[in-house]
Amino acid sequence: MKFGRSDAGRSIDDTQGGLLMSTKSLTVALAGNPNSGKTTIFNNITGARQHVGNYPGVTVERREGFRRYQGKELLLVDLPGTYSLTAHSLDELVARNVIVNEKPDIIVNILDASNLERNLYLAVQLLELERPVVLALNMTDVAEARGLKINDELLSHKLGISVVRMVGNRNRGTDDLLQMVSDAAAANAHQPFNLDYGQEIEAKIKLVTEALEALTEVKYPLRWLAIKLLENDQDVSSAIKLVVGGFKILSLVEQARGELKVIFNDEPELVIAESRYRFVGEVYRQVAPANNDLGKTTSDRIDNVLTHRVLGLPIFFGIMWLLFNIVFTVGAYPQEWLEQGITWGGAFLGQNLADGALKSLVVDGIIGGVGSVISFLPNILLLFLGIALLEDTGYMARAAFVVDRVMRAVGLHGKSFIPLLLGFGCSVPAIMGTRTLENPRDRMVTILVAPLMSCSARLPVYTLLTAAFFSPQLAGTVLFSVYVAGIVLAIFMALIFRKFLFPGAAEAFVMEMPPYHLPTIRSIFTHMWERSVLYLKKAGTLILVASILVWFATNYPTNIEYSKDYDQEKTQVEESFSAQVTQNILIPLQIENPEDNEALGALVGEIAAINDAKDKAEQALSAAAIADKLDELQQAQSILYPYAMQYYEFEQEKQSETEKIDKEQAGEKLAKSYAGQFGKTIEPVIRPLGFDWKIGVSLVSAMAAKEVLVSTLGTIYDVGEIDEEDSTSLQEALAADPAFSPLVAYCLMIFTLIYSPCLAALAVLRRETNSWKWPAFSFCYSTVLAWIITLAVYQMGMMLS
Amino acid sequence: MIKTLNQLGSGETGVVIKVYGSGPVKRRIVDMGIVAETLIQVQKLAPLGDPMEIKVKNFNLSLRKSEAALIEVRT
Numbered sequence: 001m002k003f004g005r006s007d008a009g010r011s012i013d014d015t016q017g018g019l020l021m022s023t024k025s026l027t028v029a030l031a032g033n034p035n036s037g038k039t040t041i042f043n044n045i046t047g048a049r050q051h052v053g054n055y056p057g058v059t060v061e062r063r064e065g066f067r068r069y070q071g072k073e074l075l076l077v078d079l080p081g082t083y084s085l086t087a088h089s090l091d092e093l094v095a096r097n098v099i100v101n102e103k104p105d106i107i108v109n110i111l112d113a114s115n116l117e118r119n120l121y122l123a124v125q126l127l128e129l130e131r132p133v134v135l136a137l138n139m140t141d142v143a144e145a146r147g148l149k150i151n152d153e154l155l156s157h158k159l160g161i162s163v164v165r166m167v168g169n170r171n172r173g174t175d176d177l178l179q180m181v182s183d184a185a186a187a188n189a190h191q192p193f194n195l196d197y198g199q200e201i202e203a204k205i206k207l208v209t210e211a212l213e214a215l216t217e218v219k220y221p222l223r224w225l226a227i228k229l230l231e232n233d234q235d236v237s238s239a240i241k242l243v244v245g246g247f248k249i250l251s252l253v254e255q256a257r258g259e260l261k262v263i264f265n266d267e268p269e270l271v272i273a274e275s276r277y278r279f280v281g282e283v284y285r286q287v288a289p290a291n292n293d294l295g296k297t298t299s300d301r302i303d304n305v306l307t308h309r310v311l312g313l314p315i316f317f318g319i320m321w322l323l324f325n326i327v328f329t330v331g332a333y334p335q336e337w338l339e340q341g342i343t344w345g346g347a348f349l350g351q352n353l354a355d356g357a358l359k360s361l362v363v364d365g366i367i368g369g370v371g372s373v374i375s376f377l378p379n380i381l382l383l384f385l386g387i388a389l390l391e392d393t394g395y396m397a398r399a400a401f402v403v404d405r406v407m408r409a410v411g412l413h414g415k416s417f418i419p420l421l422l423g424f425g426c427s428v429p430a431i432m433g434t435r436t437l438e439n440p441r442d443r444m445v446t447i448l449v450a451p452l453m454s455c456s457a458r459l460p461v462y463t464l465l466t467a468a469f470f471s472p473q474l475a476g477t478v479l480f481s482v483y484v485a486g487i488v489l490a491i492f493m494a495l496i497f498r499k500f501l502f503p504g505a506a507e508a509f510v511m512e513m514p515p516y517h518l519p520t521i522r523s524i525f526t527h528m529w530e531r532s533v534l535y536l537k538k539a540g541t542l543i544l545v546a547s548i549l550v551w552f553a554t555n556y557p558t559n560i561e562y563s564k565d566y567d568q569e570k571t572q573v574e575e576s577f578s579a580q581v582t583q584n585i586l587i588p589l590q591i592e593n594p595e596d597n598e599a600l601g602a603l604v605g606e607i608a609a610i611n612d613a614k615d616k617a618e619q620a621l622s623a624a625a626i627a628d629k630l631d632e633l634q635q636a637q638s639i640l641y642p643y644a645m646q647y648y649e650f651e652q653e654k655q656s657e658t659e660k661i662d663k664e665q666a667g668e669k670l671a672k673s674y675a676g677q678f679g680k681t682i683e684p685v686i687r688p689l690g691f692d693w694k695i696g697v698s699l700v701s702a703m704a705a706k707e708v709l710v711s712t713l714g715t716i717y718d719v720g721e722i723d724e725e726d727s728t729s730l731q732e733a734l735a736a737d738p739a740f741s742p743l744v745a746y747c748l749m750i751f752t753l754i755y756s757p758c759l760a761a762l763a764v765l766r767r768e769t770n771s772w773k774w775p776a777f778s779f780c781y782s783t784v785l786a787w788i789i790t791l792a793v794y795q796m797g798m799m800l801s
Numbered sequence: 802m803i804k805t806l807n808q809l810g811s812g813e814t815g816v817v818i819k820v821y822g823s824g825p826v827k828r829r830i831v832d833m834g835i836v837a838e839t840l841i842q843v844q845k846l847a848p849l850g851d852p853m854e855i856k857v858k859n860f861n862l863s864l865r866k867s868e869a870a871l872i873e874v875r876t
Contacts, residue, residue, distance in 0.1 A: 117858045515861075
């Protein structure tokens with residue numbers, strides 16, 4: 001094969017300069033293999049002047065940055081890391097579309113010098129796109145350490161383009177690269193590059209190119225188009241189909257492909273790919289002679305331990321355990337501080353705002369919403385710290401390698417394991433963690449089943465119900481069965497989604513195992529920071545809006561007609577209290593107001609203080625100690641003591657009566673709110689599951705976050721504010737309700753497990769899939785599934801009992 | 802001797818004769834540099850026996866046995 005140069009290649013419509021904005025601004029696209037250190041170099045060049053978005057309509061990220069260099073403004077676009085430029089992968093399609101449509105002024109191809117041969121395969125394909133290319137030979141230190149000597153001048157000569165040596169991790173060579181980009185832009189000439197594909201294929205390329213010349217609407221390099229058509233590239237074929245005269249060309253291509261297939265006894269695209277590799281191999285052997293391609297590297301030696309036949313799995317589980325604990329256990333501390341800060345903020349605002357709708361909106365709606373957004377932040381920061389570490393060190397590929405056999409059994413990828421594991425902590429980081437999956441189908445299935453892993457917010461619901469309805473001996477088994485049900489359903493649904501939602505042949509697993517290396521602190525923190533800002537900006541606003549909606553639904557309408565006059569009842573309590581005090585205390589003591597006798601007031605205060613001490617954890621007093629203290633008081637003030645004691649008891653009674661009325665009113669208010677009305681409307685639907693409207697209301701408001709189920713039940717059952725950690729009073733109330741039974745409790749646990757992910761998870765799902773379709777689907781499928789499974793459990797339970 | 806790649810044990814080497822199969826899987830294998838006359842060495846099998854890790858053109862690659870079965874090698 002010989003390396004030919006000709007001027008045959010040309011690009012039509014060069015006037016459409018894509019992103020080219022002014023003569024002083026240059027667009028530079030960074031292309032390269034995954035693991036070639038591309039993003040590190042991008043960060044070195046742009047520093048903080050960068051932002052991340054999405055390519056329109058797809059989930060592929062678009063990363064852009066800016067840099068001023070020698071009076072020129074550079075706009076850098078970091079293309080997705082790819083091995084090739086086929087239409088089989090979305091990343092590859094996006095990368096090449098940027099190059100052919102936006103026509104960047106310069107393409108910088110970053111190559112891993114320690115893995116030059118395969119990296120050059122992409123370089124050749126970039127050159128075929130007929131845009132100016134420069135090569136950045138990265139990781140030259142690693143290559144040298146492995147005894148690889150690369151003659152970069154010869155490489156530059158062979159390919160006809162400039163080459164610069166770099167060590168991205170140590171920020172070496174960045175200025176040389178910028179200088180080279182600047183020079184190449186000034187020269188404004190790209191070397192035409194034509195790889196000779198051999199007589200038979202070249203004849204067909206010529207044929208197709210000539211046919212394409214007749215078309216007027218084409219603005220891509222013709223030789224490249226011809227090659228892509230012969231490679232049966234679906235994206236290019238369907239584009240040509242739309243052009244006038246396109247059909248004729250496609251039938252010509254079809255015929256040419258048929259003839260080539262006969263000649264080579266293989267598909268033309270593979271013959272073309274092999275030709276590229278043959279060319280690349282020849283170049284490689286000339287610029288880096290005498291290399292032992294199978295030599296053992298340090299990485300191989302580390303791998304001997306980390307992916308060891310016996311040790312591999314224990315090490316993997318150890319690392320996963322560590323990741324889970326860092327994200328959730330360590331994350332719990334800052335989470336608690338943040339929540340406390342928010343509570344204080346809410347209390348502060350509460351004191352300084354007049355009672356009314358505004359106060360309720362700010363304190364319960366907005367502060368509550370902001371609180372739920374921010375409380376995820378520590379988890380997300382730590383999750384991406386963990387993921388960045390796993391990815392950048394190279395362990396992520398090993399983790400997928402070790403566990404793929406298991407995940408494949410359910411139609412998933414080895415890398416799905418990490419998001420699913422995180423699901424046991426919280427669905428929000430789990431869904432965000434699916435970014436490590438390159439293949440969109442694997443990623444979607446993982447996103448859809450991850451919420452079936454029982455997250456920690458569901459635990460308070462389970463503990464409430466198991467404690468109320470199951471004996472301590474059974475509680476563990478019941479809890480365990482719910483967790484197992486989630487895993488089994490996830491497996492089942494993954495298989496179904498694979499089969500019906502994302503059918504077709506499986507994608508290749510074929511995965512590079514990049515050499516282990518020490519990540520830079522900078523790249524890890526950039527990664528963490530970027531993700532967290534994205535979360536706050538995109539998902540955060542949605543979560544906030546959703547929280548306010550739920551607040552509204554549970555607090556409005558306000559002009560409710562209550563079944564009885566609560567205010568009047570409270571006045572009655574107040575009046576009977578006054579009457580009792582007057583009759584039993586004021587008259588015998590011959591005073592008009594309790595305040596008239598200062599000693600009495602002081603004594604009541606002391607009695608109250610002693611009794612309060614009983615409840616305070618830090619100075620808890622036993623019943624005996626309290627009795628002793630009261631005796632002391634009685635001996636000291638024997639005359640006044642009985643009156644003071646009586647006053648104290650009347651006051652206690654009044655308080656508890658008033659609280660009871662308040663709780664009853666709050667319960668009725670919730671029952672008549674929009675959420676409550678909705679709960680009652682859906683009662684016929686959830687009746688077959690053994691649920692009444694009270695559970696309906698709770699399930700609706702628990703859409704905000706699943707642990708809210710506990711506090712809503714608390715409000716409905718008139719037991720007031722419920723601490724999610726300690727819900728004894730609610731347990732008693734539930735156990736006393738004839739509508740509940742162990743079976744209903746178990747059904748509620750199962751329903752809570754399966755039904756729609758919480759609004760925060762749906763918001764993240766929307767952000768991560770870049771469409772409303774998937775959160776809507778997730779909501780529907782999981783709620784329907786929850787209904788079916790719970791129905792089956794309830795009806796079977798009823799038959800058995 | 803002619804075998805498929807999945808039949809090789811760890812440490813064994815082979816030279817690629819042809820890649821079978823079709824579609825994205827075959828294309829990916831070829832894009833990763835597994836083309837005729839390429840030297841491959843099997844590094845190891847994963848703890849559960851699948852996938853396998855190979856060394857090719859100076860880098861390490863993991864692929865499932867079902868994918869390795871598409872690669873015909875001369876040992």
